[in-house]
Amino acid sequence: MSSEWNRIAAAARRAQGAASEPWCGYIYDLEILRQHASELVATLPANCDLFYAIKANSDYPILETLAPLVAGFEIASEGELAWVRARFPHLPVVFGGPGKTDAELAQALDTRLEYIHVESMGELVRLGLLARQRDVSQAILLRINLPLPEAPDVPLAMGGQATPFGIDAALLPECLQLLESFPELRLDGVHFHLLSGQLDAGAHLRLLEHYFRTLEGWEHAHGLSVRHVNVGGGIGVNYRDPARQFDWPGFARGLNRLIDRMDLSRWRIRFEIGRYLAASCGAYAMEVLDIKRCFGRTFVVGRGGTHHFRTPYAQGHSHPFFVLPIDRWSRPYPRLAATDEPVTIVGQLCTPKDVLATDISVDELRLGDLLIFTFAGAYAWHISHHDFLRHPHPEQIFLSAQESLNVAAE
Ligand SMILES: Cc1ncc(COP(=O)(O)O)c(C=O)c1O
Structure with a gap:
């Protein structure tokens, strides 16, 4: 031991x-959690924020330990929203996940969430109509699923192939056109969460570089004005060989270099990590x-x-x-x-x-x-x-x- x-x-x-x-x-052990989260936050580059994906463990002592350290919580249902708001009325919250009901979208609009991550064109239309009814404007990110240059070696793949998660990158032009009919929705950028269980820090950096280069391409090709990119969670825990965990310090150093090399300080880059924070x-x-x-x-x-x-x-x-x-x-x-x-x-x-x-x-x-x-x-x-x-x-x-x-x- x-x-x-x-x-x-x-x-x-x-x-x-x-x-x-x-x-x-x-x-x-909440002290271990506090130390671990503090280390992650301290090593991230200046234009990066850490959110906690509460689906990993939403018990209040866990949330209370993390709330002062992270920039906010990611939630995926109205149950999680009510749970978070009952104790953390002012903490920034973003809402992602598939199958959001009209009631959930309405509640999200009424609660004034920082971002709603839109999962499909159908959801975009429903959200736009609900925002119009309420006469409110809402900032959104589009969750995108896109082809990946290397097949990820992970237990859970949410993207890079046909999955129910996010909007197929090939549909982006159509989606941007649809958005023009909903001025109530302000598109601030893109959300990517394509895999879970990544153990290889180098592969994760290459994945992020792929996201960033693709997004730069979309800025030029579609005039997309990106302020914000959410790179999801997905960092794994090595259950099979616990002595060899994800090299977070190496990853954070590599990310700093990548951001400098690609001159990305104009973007706010957000992580929404569950497993690696709490396990x-x-x-x-x-x-x-x-x-x-x-x-x-x-x-x-x-x-x-x-x-x-x-x-x-x-x-x-x-x-x-x-x-x-x-x-x-x-x-x-x-x-x-x-x-x-x-x-x-x-x-x-x-x-x-x-x-x-x-x-x-x-x-x-x-x-x-x-x-x-x-x-x-x-x-x-x-x-x-x-x-x-x-x-x-x-x-x-x-x-x-x-x-x-x-x-x-x-
Ligand atoms: C959209 C989204 N963001 C973040 C997470 C957290 O992922 P992880 O626990 O692998 O960091 C998940 C997990 O399924 C998710 O679906």
Whole structure:
């Protein structure tokens, strides 16, 4: 276990010790989140802003930690809009995502959002008509899907090919013509979010350069007046090899050079990052309930499962974890163990898909020990089907900076 998980491990040990039943829980270290976000913001070039895509994890302690650090939040539904506005009435908010309803667009117009990212020509017409009815003007970005020079090596591709996301770049002239009939909508620039899970900083820089060069071309070809370019999120977390993460410092240096080289200081460049901001502050912990052997393999059944933590299933990987040995054992039956062998970690669901990690070697693991799944702060609890089988929900623990220090000192 590397030391950044010490405080989370100590908190898990404490919570399990206080529980009367086998325990599982999410633990978030808000101090890690604060430090990570501060580093990202501090290293971005001067004309770049960092937004947080709250779909990754919209719990209020996460949002409250990030709100003073980031330039705003990206939301993708009226539920997220109401959620954000209830606590952050003045923070800049942008609204993206497919399938916006008329009611959502109307609410966005009434709430005076900084930008609405328009996903289709149909949405453009509906937004324009709603703005006209209200006699308001609204700044927009067009979300564009465009061909990419290199096939991205990522788990999730939202563009560069036929997808439901954004407007096909080939339709841009038609779209700009349509916009002329809606003076209520002010086009400030373009939004790109074509992939998610990028681990290669060099490839990400090349992708951004492709966006920027394409946009410069559109400035000349279509007289597009660009003030703002949103380059989306999409920076990945290396779940398969956690020691080798995206090289953010190298990326930030490369971006500074790219902006200088292309003389792009006239544009405001925005990132709206979810996974890479929030994943590393959280962990999902399960107590070992059972250990069994079947057809030559060893299965470890943990308290909880993919109904709490769907990330490994959604991404198709074995999720990284470490074993936290718990010495206390007071149950009136033998303490089963797995020693020096590969184990497959499963949950309590009645489906063979409830697998969190497959054939991973462990030194020792016993009933009652805790399995700590790291990098579980983003797209984890919030993308899971919580009530399948109606097991109890996991405990949710947020360690503030002060609590983090106390736990570390224990
Ligand atoms: C439009 C948009 N922006 C930003 C994000 C955040 O992406 P990530 O979590 O990969 O940074 C997403 C995620 O799906 C998205 O759809």
